[in-house]
Amino acid sequence: xxxxxxxxxxxxxxxxxxxxxxxxxxxxxxxxxxxxxxxxxxxxxxxxxxxxxxxxxxxxxxxxxxxxxxxxxxxxxxxxxxx
Numbered sequence: 836x837x838x839x840x841x842x843x844x845x846x847x848x849x850x851x852x853x854x855x856x857x858x859x860x861x862x863x864x865x866x867x868x869x870x871x872x873x874x875x876x877x878x879x880x881x882x883x884x885x886x887x888x889x890x891x892x893x894x895x896x897x898x899x900x901x902x903x904x905x906x907x908x909x910x911x912x913x914x915x916x917x918x
Contacts, residue, residue: 836863838902843917844892846903847882854878856909860885863902865894870906882916 850858857875862868872888884891895901897917905912 836902836904841901841917843897845918846885846893847916848880849882849914850880850910850912852877852910858910859906861904862893868894
């Protein structure tokens, strides 16, 4: 888990997974941004936006604190970026 001041609303990841791997991210305490609602990221993802069931942003205002929980399954996470 990591808590930070999100400088933007859209979260992007730079990650690499094996064929059977995935990356999922949860924004703790933000409705609709749970781990289960996160669309898994698979393969070579170069600054790919994280998406949840019905949303493509973090659901918070820029500059607001957010705690992210990341689940890596046979994956490497190289960076997070906000837009």
